Amino acid sequence: METRERKKTYQAVIGLEFHVHLATETKMFCGCRVTYGEEPNTQVCPVCLGHPGALPVINERAVELAVMAGLAMGCEVAPRSVFARKNYFYPDLPKGYQISQYEEPLCTGGYLEVPTSEGTLRVGITRLHLEEDAAKNVHVGESGRMHGSVGSLVDFNRGGTPLIEIVTEPDIPSPEAARATANQLKSILRAVGVSEADMEKGQMRCDANVSIRNPDGSFGTKTELKNMNSFRFVERGLTRELERQMALLESGGRVEQTTLHYDPDDDEVHELRSKEYAHDYRYFPEPDLLPLELSGAWVEEIRSRLPELPEQMKSRFMESYGLSEYDARVLTSSRELAEYYERVAAETDPKQAASWVSVELLGRLNDAGLGISDSRVTPEHLVEIIELVRSRTISRTAAKEVLDQVFKTGDRPSDVVEREGLKGLGEDELSGIVEQVIAENPEPAAKVRGGDQKVVGFLVGQVMRATRGQADGGEVRRIILEKLQS
Numbered sequence: 001m002e003t004r005e006r007k008k009t010y011q012a013v014i015g016l017e018f019h020v021h022l023a024t025e026t027k028m029f030c031g032c033r034v035t036y037g038e039e040p041n042t043q044v045c046p047v048c049l050g051h052p053g054a055l056p057v058i059n060e061r062a063v064e065l066a067v068m069a070g071l072a073m074g075c076e077v078a079p080r081s082v083f084a085r086k087n088y089f090y091p092d093l094p095k096g097y098q099i100s101q102y103e104e105p106l107c108t109g110g111y112l113e114v115p116t117s118e119g120t121l122r123v124g125i126t127r128l129h130l131e132e133d134a135a136k137n138v139h140v141g142e143s144g145r146m147h148g149s150v151g152s153l154v155d156f157n158r159g160g161t162p163l164i165e166i167v168t169e170p171d172i173p174s175p176e177a178a179r180a181t182a183n184q185l186k187s188i189l190r191a192v193g194v195s196e197a198d199m200e201k202g203q204m205r206c207d208a209n210v211s212i213r214n215p216d217g218s219f220g221t222k223t224e225l226k227n228m229n230s231f232r233f234v235e236r237g238l239t240r241e242l243e244r245q246m247a248l249l250e251s252g253g254r255v256e257q258t259t260l261h262y263d264p265d266d267d268e269v270h271e272l273r274s275k276e277y278a279h280d281y282r283y284f285p286e287p288d289l290l291p292l293e294l295s296g297a298w299v300e301e302i303r304s305r306l307p308e309l310p311e312q313m314k315s316r317f318m319e320s321y322g323l324s325e326y327d328a329r330v331l332t333s334s335r336e337l338a339e340y341y342e343r344v345a346a347e348t349d350p351k352q353a354a355s356w357v358s359v360e361l362l363g364r365l366n367d368a369g370l371g372i373s374d375s376r377v378t379p380e381h382l383v384e385i386i387e388l389v390r391s392r393t394i395s396r397t398a399a400k401e402v403l404d405q406v407f408k409t410g411d412r413p414s415d416v417v418e419r420e421g422l423k424g425l426g427e428d429e430l431s432g433i434v435e436q437v438i439a440e441n442p443e444p445a446a447k448v449r450g451g452d453q454k455v456v457g458f459l460v461g462q463v464m465r466a467t468r469g470q471a472d473g474g475e476v477r478r479i480i481l482e483k484l485q486s
Helices: 004-009 060-072 175-191 231-250 296-304 310-321 325-331 335-345 350-368 379-390 396-409 413-420 427-440 442-449 453-466 473-485
Strands: 011-021 083-087 097-101 111-116 119-132 136-140 151-155 162-168 204-213 223-228 258-263 268-274
Touching: 011 175, 011 231, 060 119, 060 162, 060 175, 060 296, 097 119, 111 175, 119 175, 175 204, 175 231, 175 310, 204 231, 223 231, 231 258, 231 268, 310 325, 310 335, 310 350, 325 335, 325 350, 335 350, 335 379, 350 379, 350 396, 379 396, 379 413, 396 413, 427 442, 427 453, 427 473, 442 453, 442 473, 453 473
Parallel strands: 223 258
Antiparallel strands: 011 162, 011 204, 083 097, 111 119, 119 162, 136 151, 204 223, 258 268
16 A cells, blocks of 8 residues: 555455466367467367367366365365356357366365565465366457457467466455465476466466455455466556555545456556356356266375475575575575576585575576576586686686676586686785785775775775786785785
């Protein structure tokens, strides 16, 4: 809220709904491949196109991944769940209905432990169920959206992709906490291998139910914010909708139950339609699919294969490697990154490894739009760079230049050092340069001799310039003080 007074008067009540693509090779009810970026309408068949007489068959791997996701969040897995037809008409739904789950979902209960700036927030999970995705509408026009378009096309490649829908309890008190909840869910799903949950690829989409609790404690009218496709937009969209609701209430108006869309171009929310209720969809059990019955032994076997979860791994990194909570959280944001770091930390100083992985390497990967699995810099390369610095063979400044070259070429760091002439100076040579800088700068040197530590940095800078960055800054400082204070 914008002011302290508002915070005292109003309280946000937010619940999130996530639609997440499962990491399967084929679709939910047919054998078509799940791919991204293919030519439109090339990954389709009579089943996912809804042709008459084509019958669905449940993808067992999708069920397994959905169960794994539920277990990772502490949900109860139902021994019996039922698929249902969710009936509505839209161009991206060729059958005229979506196969989903309603009254008897796969998973219920559970929770997320969400780290926020105000402490850990426990967000309850209402339900997790399986369904198929709809196709993708492509609106032709400058805006890329239905409003202002001159026509719409449909790409059915996405239709039938296995989804889990995860619905949280309305436990989220702010847009910032909503963003943190989305991030935490993504970390868990990626850690257990359920989904890459890449919002840019549409592998994870987020809707929000949002209202303001009235001053007397009663709940306000709920609105729904649809299809926010980045964590930042989740936070911004919710912020704008809460501001809109507060402005209505403060002017004596009332909030109407409606569905809205957040437009990042103008940073505003826009009404799409009056809110639909569940009974509008005319749910009934899917007649072409038997109830899904899972044995307890199979569920427990899946539970036994659950890997270490991000919060558990974060705690272990802090305890085993002496890392700060921030560094541990960054390094456990994905399993691939955590495994990369541990390979580096096993061969060198863990804290130095954390700095080089989380700051230097990740910075370069983010700038290039790459993931850790795409990096030419192997763990062995990074260990070698760190050890070259620790042995004072090269300075940290030179080491960053070495990393730049290895990042581009994949060459061995020692070969780059030799080729580029980046090897550090010997102590005798460095001592001579320090003496020369002191002689050329008598006034700053005199101040240091008199106990003024502020000008040491100036002398260090002069030495670093003279050595073209090949000297280690800490070692230069030590030699300067040794010579001037002895």
